[in-house]
Amino acid sequence: MDAKTTPPRRIGILGGMGPAAAIDLQAKVLAATPATTDREHLPVVVWNVPQVPDRVAAVLGRGPSPVPEMLAGARALEAAGCEAFAVACNTAHHWADELAAGVGIPLLHIADAAVAALARLPIRPMRVGLLATRGTLASGFFAERLARQGFEWLVPTEEEQDRFVAEAIARVKAGDAAGARAPFEAAARALAARGAEAILLGCTELPIAAEGARLPVPVLDASRALAEALVDFSLRR
């Protein structure tokens, strides 16, 4: 089938976790699409409904499951004719299997996309530093995929997680992107000092903290990798 003559496939974005992350993913899809006219952009449907229980609390066993609300959104995307969907929240991928099992369309997993993008870097890193929420780290879905693809990986210490990663995320959520840069740099530099040859941003707030940061190693944004995977799926590349 020729990608030039077949229409792009409709994709769904399950958002709301939080709502800004879903907008950010849409912007990254737009930027990743080789289009010169409106009509060449992807057909996208977005479920950006933020009335979902807290994901980090749920992963850590301190709150109700967000799965019923997430499933309702995924089913709405399927009903709207989407042929695949993605979730605009790293931590929510803890429930990726349950979610995928509840709908008839494939879930494009953010960690699959990110690890594939790491493997395509011009110089493939041996050891990857992972920055993410405590919930994402506890869930282990990035680590599992990194290991399966032959990467070594390391994460911040407990102290670095609280002082630097959580602080950077909180500042971005509060609208203080400039103030998020210093704690982000501290977290990333600590991983590089312990041997990380690339930094994987596994949290939708961190790319905003990373803007303008000066680091000795390449930084890969999982959201951008997911956007590229959505474009590839839609255009059958």
Added chain:
Amino acid sequence: MDAKTTPPRRIGILGGMGPAAAIDLQAKVLAATPATTDREHLPVVVWNVPQVPDRVAAVLGRGPSPVPEMLAGARALEAAGCEAFAVACNTAHHWADELAAGVGIPLLHIADAAVAALARLPIRPMRVGLLATRGTLASGFFAERLARQGFEWLVPTEEEQDRFVAEAIARVKAGDAAGARAPFEAAARALAARGAEAILLGCTELPIAAEGARLPVPVLDASRALAEALVDFSLRR
């Protein structure tokens, strides 16, 4: 009914015309929402499917109607449980009546929102300068509402429309926001020189051209007014 105790109403955004405008409207809704946590943001569903015939060509009688594609999107938003919807494209409001007649949920009209916002300006303008695409101007839905609310209004000359307005819009669409500012300023200053006491931006590209522009009169962005109307509807304000 107390707005604090009732959940926000789900709203729909009919986008794709172009896809960037739908992302921009979502960002404006997010910014206009009085929220400190994810859960306090509005539940939003977005149909951002850009495979729609060109609106300006259709208004000017030079191309097929976009109504079938728009109706399909509006019906999908209704099926997804939205209680009202908005269209993230000024020119597409030429078909607002047909669209509203085809679904069972209300359309929040961008010109209603913009004219209401003009009437709430600290100093109510007597005469409003309207900057929009040739299709929007030909359709007349802004002019009709401005007149109905007691505003005088004026538009660019044919030459200004081609040299300044179309040029500013084209530069934004091409990603050259900085280059769009000078033609935008020229168009707005010409209207102010002919007596406009406020400038209404009735095209989703123009607010980007207007960033950093220095003008002698206030500028009102119809998209921002529409975002505020969506927040008001959802929160029952």
